[in-house]
Amino acid sequence: MERFPEREDDSWFSDEQIGAVARADDTDTLRSPIPTSMVSNGEYLPFAQTEKQKQIEARLTDIAEHASRKLGISRRRFLATSGGMAAAFVAMNDVFGRFFDVDPVEMFEPAAAAEVGPPRDLFVFDGQLHMIRDNNTRSGVTLRAVSQGPGPASAGVGITRNPYNPMGFPDELGNPWTAWTDKLGQRPNVQSEYTLVQFVKDVFLDSQVTVGHLTNAPLGLFTPTGESEPRRPHVLKELLDVENLTGFQTAAVRDFINGIAGSQRVLAHGQVFPGKFNLDYMQQQIDQFHPDSWKGYTSAYCAKDNDDPRQEMTRWRLDDEKVAYPTYELIKKNRRELATRPAFFNIAIHKGLSTSNPDDPAVQNPSLGTPDDIPKAARDWPEFNFIIFHASWAPQFFGKPSLDAIKAGRTRNGVPDLQWTTQMAQDCANLPNVYTELGSTFGATATAWPTVCAHLIGQILKYWGQDRLVFGTDSVWYGSPQWQIEALWRFQIPEEMAKKYGYPMLTNDIKRKILGLNGAKLFKLKASAPASAGGLYKPVPANLQTMIPDTLKRRLADEPGYRGYTELLPDDNLSRLKSDYAEAGGLRENKRYGWVRRA
16 A cells, blocks of 8 residues: 655654644644744754744734724635735834834725835835856855745755854844745745846846846955865956956946846946056956946955065055055046946945954954945045945844844944944044945845844934935845835834934935935936836846847856856746736735744
């Protein structure tokens, strides 16, 4: 007789561990649209439900019971609607404080939910976007795993615990590793998620981004041919070989997307490689592909002031008159580029998100991410705009040090001292040519560390006003930018916090500035209505895969031939089936398959 597998057979748990877990589909009687406990696929033990999660679940249960009775439908059906999603936000606000803009009327009127979400006429400028060349084998997977949380997608690339929280400290939800968004789910964490076709789909087909700035990252060590141990690069070619995307490739993508759209949808960064030895390459970038603006990493080994091929490239400071200033002078001498690239004097700089322990005294220097070198450089070069990426937030995508400072009352001039954002906001308050950007920082804090997020945005607005904060998502590391656009549009600074520390409230006018208008002004763009066939910004064709020229394929592959891209099927049978399903009244089940820790 055929033996059907027992429930214990579809996991990797030991006999002892199996007694500590239960099936999620058997025990989850609420079916919340936002999970209120961790669900494991059987490859790892789930964390127990935290006290905060218990409170959210109890509050949501109570809200859903009352709302469903008023609507005359079952609780489960209610929680599968937009009203159920609104109820989950209401419950989270009740437990954590008012961090998300949700009106209880949304629970009863679907049209109200659309009114509270991002408006259709929103101009969105995403100041920090990433993709990779085809032969890249690792870039992005760690960042995607951090944002997806534990599960089969992360385990599939060998990541089974939060890589930026080795001690297992809890976040504000009580978990050592919380998914930033449920929009990614457990989508396979593979390299095709970060290449050209998926990039265009995520950014221009699946989000409200009007114009995006494609950037590049000169990070990483170089492994010479025939050797197993990586080392710091000695010359530019070694550095370029390990980048996720070079400046030339970035510009090629820009020109292709703008060409098929028939409008300017993408800007491209040139790469800042400081030092007299690198000046020729800087000039080559200007002459050959005309960067829209610049991107630099003081924490990267990319500066060199001599021509010795045996000597390693070094980290650098913005205010180093010997290493950095000749590079600024070169950019200034090419001011003719401003006629066609009006943002040519914008220099974006990676700060914060330290790759080392920010509490280590040895890390407290500008070459590793502190903002100490910004004021002098900004004063010495007033013709340039310095855009500080990641808001100079120090921790490695983990908010515990910032939350500890808030709880312990550690302040800097009267506000909680968030490494190194508070220092930057205060030290650069009177420097009108210093801006900051939210890439990764907002995504990492908005859901798992909402208190930290509110203080961080509040401090920038308090000291700089509402015109110098630029939106950026660091996508497509974290999937489509849309979830971050929606989260920022709903995010609020709690009124009590704002009054106590003098933070402005996040009005819709301020959110419009952050999400797009500030970027439009800084990069000399017209803040026109979103993309439309007859507008200033034209839609990107959904069938772009058929338009990719062989020259671009070869450039992104860095080798002869073409590795291929994932097919886009925007109008296939499944798309039509989905439409029929919605018209027939189909609703999501909010059902989770896997294991939860027993109470």
